[in-house]
Amino acid sequence: MVTCPGSIIIHFFLFSAPLLSVLWSCSSVSALKPRAFILPIEKDPTTLQYSTSIDMGTPPLTLDLVIDIRERFLWFECGNDYNSSTYYPVRCGTKKCKKAKGTACITCTNHPLKTGCTNNTCGVDPFNPFGEFFVSGDVGEDILSSLHSTSGARAPSTLHVPRFVSTCVYPDKFGVEGFLQGLAKGKKGVLGLARTAISLPTQLAAKYNLEPKFALCLPSTSKYNKLGDLFVGGGPYYLPPHDASKFLSYTPILTNPQSTGPIFDADPSSEYFIDVKSIKLDGKIVNVNTSLLSIDRQGNGGCKLSTVVPYTKFHTSIYQPLVNDFVKQAALRKIKRVTSVAPFGACFDSRTIGKTVTGPNVPTIDLVLKGGVQWRIYGANSMVKVSKNVLCLGFVDGGLEPGSPIATSIVIGGYQMEDNLLEFDLVSSKLGFSSSLLLHMASCSHFRLV
Structure with missing residues (x-):
């Protein structure tokens, strides 16, 4: 570690391979403008x-x-x-x-x-x-x-x-x-x-x-000093062995015209909503009440993202048909259903489920978004291990009635965002999403030495 004037301290990182040692004069370092954090x-x-x-x-x-x-x-x-x-x-x-x-x-x-x-x-x-x-x-x-x-x-x-x-x-x-x-x-x-x-x-x-944007790469585990990343100011987003910017697809970030809290006032919501048009399971549209997918004049409905909700919550009228279709498709694959474990509504014998690079080999779930792009959820983000031989579908029934003055139909939770790169563009109001980085032999849980 080298200490320089101007309150700037140089650290050498380890991302995926050792970086070459580079010596910098204090004057040149102090003059460098940050590109991102x-x-x-x-x-x-x-x-x-x-x-x-x-x-x-x-x-x-x-x-x-x-x-x-x-x-x-x-x-x-x-x-x-x-x-x-x-x-x-x-x-x-x-x-x-x-x-x-x-x-x-x-x-x-x-x-x-x-x-x-x-x-x-x-x-x-x-x-x-x-x-x-x-x-x-x-x-x-x-x-x-x-x-x-x-x-x-x-x-x-x-x-x-x-x-x-x-x-x-x-x-x-x-x-x-x-x-x-x-x-x-x-x-x-x-x-x-x-x-x-x-x-x-x-x-x-x-x-x-x-650039007025930030990006999240939430880790699925932090064992052995494996950490994710919060980027502020734009890319590139180096996630070994890639710059993950090239994996991003984009959809608009919506503004809910009504306040959704935590302070309810006369201002529009400051949360991040996206426009889900439909939901697919193994490529087939799930029959749900599509009116719940839109934000109405009172601010109810729609889909938002949350890092403090652990598992995605669906309005009951969306949750039940999704789970029912998933169970049917799982049965066709000869995946054995077992007793449910709270808070999940459908659980399975993991010994009857195969493995892929993107996690358990189960039906894929697509959120079809505005612009025709699809956020695909693979087994690593849809199945939760609750015991040695039991995997559960990692979604939660959010109920029929709102728990607050505003009822959001879909709240995408942290588990479904893990090992996905998400970029929030605050001026263009766009969400960039990669779907699972595991497809590219990358992850948000990587070693870091500071």
Whole structure:
């Protein structure tokens, strides 16, 4: 590791083969403009949550954060270990507070003034997606670091991002205990990637004039230091042994005109919806109520993506015919059905299922999207191992009635996105998707040495 002026530190990575050692002068490195940023993604085997790590403040505090593409900003719990000399609170009524869509002007109560606990501070409402509750948080600016940037050099470097806007929740500040409830052990907050002015991709794109897009490659496992990738600023997306950009097909990202939360207001949804036209099983259209696939005037229906929902949820009227058709096709292949294991509705004897490069040899499922492209789901993303000899169809019945003011018919969960490259273009409003990288002898679970 070589330390240079200008807050840039050179790291040598191991992707798939050893990189040649390249020496750079500090002056040349400091002048390099980042082309993109790369953060590692880890999967927790117990909670099935995906997370990454960043450093915040001076001195830097390491934060392990759960990734949520629905959340509007980065929020974290800031306790006594967060005492940053480079922290600036965002004051009430300022342009920055309006940009953050501040909902309140808050003061520091029950604690002495400190970093993340100040008076006359812009307040927002961080949302815990697992506990499903809010609490007020202070909006502030600080140095964000440990983001690996690419700048034309073969070795990515770590760049310090000044005055990055995030939200800090002081423990028990408002008498609320356990705000991290439901997050994987050791996680200190949530990294939000929604379509907002202060999400990580938007801020980095604006500060460094990058392409306003990000890409996810969620790992199916993080054993033995195998990690996935969060790319911010565009490709290429090097996933050994390929630049996976060439595998992408594209479909529009839709804007739901109604707010879908977690804060319900008069603004359109900041979540990522796509236009599913039909669903196919082994090439044959599944007979479902197609009206559920569209977003109606009240914002109900349609299909969105989620990194905090572990398995794809279907409205009952879609789920039942899909499962019924899958069971019939499985029987034709002489795949033996066994007793179901919650939360799944159809399970099978794995000893009667063959193996392929894309996982268990089962009927394929296609989401037929606007533009005529198809997101194909192979066995590795449709079948979940629940015991030694049992595999279950990895989809969940989402019910008939909404669990919130807005009911989405299909919520694509993390398991179905694993080992798929997904690119979110925030200006062109396009989703690029690769389908399974296993087809190309690639994966989102690869070794990394930092």
